[in-house]
Amino acid sequence: MSSGSAAEADRRLDVRTIDGEPFGDIVATLSDLGPEETLLLINSFEPVPLYDVLEQRGFVYETTQVADDEWHVRIDHA
Template sequence: MSLDRPDADNTLDVREIDGEPFDDIMGALADLSPDESLLLLNSFEPEPLYRVIEQRGFEYETTNPEPDLWCVTITHE
């Protein structure tokens, strides 16, 4: 794993999920305490997810530290 990967309280690697990861992501966000962060690891930039995240009161920061690895750090607004 890249040393450039952001730190977070919780990590969800959706690359390991067989099938659509949306429910897993929403479950992880629902379990996120107001002072915690979630690091979402994906093989592509999850652009469609950004609007959903914002509508649910979260903000995000995305990095692409290596090919086929997108890191999205999600926190409460």
């Protein structure tokens, strides 16, 4: 996990607005993320299955539940 505020993220991806499975959109956004950039992923649930994928791809993350149906995951390169 990393430190830092979600407000400091360079990019935002709100997957709650995606119709269907958002995994492809998440992977594409991660692939485009520059080495010094951070991503704020917004989801309606804690994306636990994503954590292994992030670690395998060399990312660290910090997850915060901001409402009953809103989770923020700040993602940085390890």
